[in-house]
Amino acid sequence: TQLLEQSPQFLSIQEGENLTVYCNSSSVFSSLQWYRQEPGEGPVLLVTVVTGGEVKKLKRLTFQFGDARKDSSLHITAAQPGDTGLYLCAGARANAGKSTFGDGTTLTVKP
Amino acid sequence: ETGVTQTPRHLVMGMTNKKSLKCEQHLGHNAMYWYKQSAKKPLELMFVYNFKEQTENNSVPSRFSPECPNSSHLFLHLHTLQPEDSALYLCASSQTLAGAYEQYFGPGTRLTVT
Numbered sequence: 001t002q003l004l005e006q007s008p009q010f011l012s013i014q015e016g017e018n019l020t021v022y023c024n025s026s027s028v029f030s031s032l033q034w035y036r037q038e039p040g041e042g043p044v045l046l047v048t049v050v051t052g053g054e055v056k057k058l059k060r061l062t063f064q065f066g067d068a069r070k071d072s073s074l075h076i077t078a079a080q081p082g083d084t085g086l087y088l089c090a091g092a093r094a095n096a097g098k099s100t101f102g103d104g105t106t107l108t109v110k111p
Numbered sequence: 112e113t114g115v116t117q118t119p120r121h122l123v124m125g126m127t128n129k130k131s132l133k134c135e136q137h138l139g140h141n142a143m144y145w146y147k148q149s150a151k152k153p154l155e156l157m158f159v160y161n162f163k164e165q166t167e168n169n170s171v172p173s174r175f176s177p178e179c180p181n182s183s184h185l186f187l188h189l190h191t192l193q194p195e196d197s198a199l200y201l202c203a204s205s206q207t208l209a210g211a212y213e214q215y216f217g218p219g220t221r222l223t224v225t
Contacts, residue, residue, distance in 0.1 A: 042216030
């Protein structure tokens with residue numbers, strides 16, 4: 001059973017377009033992270049959200065944590081080819097001693 | 112060196128070979144992790160260590176043997192692997208096992224079993 005579901009699985013868009021990817025669960029998380037992974041490299045941490053309803057911005061990226069802390073979204077404005085990669089969300093439950101990763105959204109931004 | 116380093120970056124080994132993967136973190140963290148990433152599969156947690164003690168073994172076959180001599184170093188010893196073990200093996204570290212679980216990953220070792 002996949003605890004965290006990400007959608008869409010694949011997304012291919014043109015440079016300059018906006019997009020949103022989603023991370024959904026039936027479980028409540030104490031914190032949730034978003035990572036970006038480029039081919040042949042390890043995931044790189046982008047952001048952590050911990051409070052229900054929290055919104056964080058990182059340049060053209062906007063991250064939102066659901067009010068119930070069960071889901072999250074990542075919105076990219078005016079996507080660029082450098083945004084291409086695998087976007088992973090990871091949720092941690094209190095005292096679990098580990099976090100659970102979603103299966104990722106592969107984003108391709110064409111010039 | 113900064114962050115999390117892994118060696119080797121690429122490894123090709125036969126099914127009867129014995130090899131080891133090395134991970135070192137320069138972040139002063141106390142928890143370290145091994146993950147397996149295969150094509151078309153989510154990131155799979157293999158092992159977790161906290162202050163050198165193993166806290167998680169996610170039903171990993173015994174042909175994978177982890178070792179954590181101190182909080183900065185983590186090894187994965189490999190023997191009699193199968194072709195389906197070919198994957199990207201990622202090491203990560205975090206400050207602790209409590210709180211936000213922000214993990215910092217190394218670049219991975221691309222393993223091919225022939």
